[in-house]
Amino acid sequence: MTSTMHALVLREHGDLDTLRLEEDYPRPHLVPGHVVVRVTASSFNYHDIFTVNGMPGITLPLPVVIGLDVVGVVEEVADDVTGWRPGARVLVHPLDHEGKLMGEQRDGGMAEYCLVDARQLITVPDGVTDVQAAALPVAYGTAHRMIVGKGAIHAGDKVLVLGASGGVGTASVILAKKLGAHVIAAAGSEEKAQRLLEIGADEVLNYREVDFYQWVKEHHGKPSRWSDATGVDVVVNFTGGDTWHPTLRSTKLGGRILVCGATAGFDPVEDLRYIWSFELQVIGSNGFATEDFESLLGMIAAGELDPSVTDVLPLSRAVEGLRKVRDREVLGKIVVTPGSGE
Incomplete structure (x- = not known):
């Protein structure tokens, strides 16, 4: 057994050129309460861009192997760990029991091996591929908690998903459609809009060509303070910034706005009059949680869900994949297979 491995390592913050594919990064040593996982698949999230660039007020323990989403096979098990044996196929909960993230404060999935607290392990059922499982944790887990867990979307609702082409966005489209909603997906190109129709969206709009509030007015009517017959029932907005004010204007009387992030800005222009006049609910x-991952894995195993994956790349091309995420050239997830040997 070699003492080193291939890994995508961040040693200093900067642009993506600061990442290095190292051939002799130390292979993790087993410690009590943990297992060593041979990583078969990992996927990128936009959070990895924040990790590489550096986040104000957050100090990371560099060097670190990036990659929050980890799927693989248990290779070694500490003597004090029960319930797990070598050979088990597992998905790793991205947060450990100290609240620290894989790929940020702990070495993550963009390596051949990964040290994992055994309490983070979730069994990958038969019928679920490594690539499908690796697409789930951060993006689909976040979307599942928001779309399904909050109980704010019902069959027949008109649901507008902003930022619909990314990981959380495509997951939101798929899960809202599964609940029986009429899904409107906003994307930044005609190509992405077409792909969103293919994965289940009922209507699409190109936000680079049309103001989405004006689009909602034209296609579903201007929301009224006296009737819930116009506007959309739900807006999924995890972008914030300049999209917040038109979101308030697009939501119907008694409608809901679901928020799980603010990738375009966390301090947007606010107009509280819309919230009370239209009796809006803003739901964070x-x-x-583990139950989100178990539910999603069960859906895949039952043939009810197939995560949207743009590319599957070897570790040698991982930076290329992350660059596509940064430049928003993807629809869905980019999965990397560190154990592919390429």
Whole structure:
């Protein structure tokens, strides 16, 4: 057994050129309460861009192997760990029991091996591929908690998903459609809009060509303070920034706005008059839980869900994949297979 491995390592913050694919990164040593996982698949999230760039007020223990989403096979098990044996196929909960994230404060999935607290392990059932499982944790887990867990979307609702082409966005489209909603997906290109129709969206709009509030007015009517017959029932907005004010204007009387992030800005222009005049509910959702992952894995095993994956790449091309995420050239997830040997 070699003492080193291939890994995508961040040693200093900067742009993506600061990432290095190292051939002799130390292979993790087993410690009590943990297992060593041979990583078969990992996927990127936009959070990985924040990790590489550096986040104000957050100090990371560099060097670190990036990659929050980890799927693999248990290779070694500490003597004090029960319930797990070598050979088990597992998905790793991205947060450990100290609240620290894989790929940020702990070495993550963009390596051949990963050290994992055994309490983070979730069994991958038969019928679920490594690539499908790796697409789930952060993006689909976040979307599941928000779309399904909050109980705010019902069959027949008109649901507008902003930022619909990314990981959380495509997951939101798929899960809202599964609940029986009429899904309107906003994307930044005609190509992405077409792909969103293919994965289940009922209507699409290109936000680079049309103001989405004006689009809602034209296609579903201007929301009224006296009737719930116009506007959309739910807006999924995890972008914030300049999209917040038109979100308030697009939501019907008694409608809901679901929020799980603010990728375009956390301090947007606010107009409280819309919230009371239209009796709007702003519903926050934060993170994910084990039950979200178990539910999603069960859906895949039952043939009810197939996560949207843009590319599957070897570790040698991982930076290329992350660059596509940064430049928003993807629809869904980019999965990396560190154990592919390429």
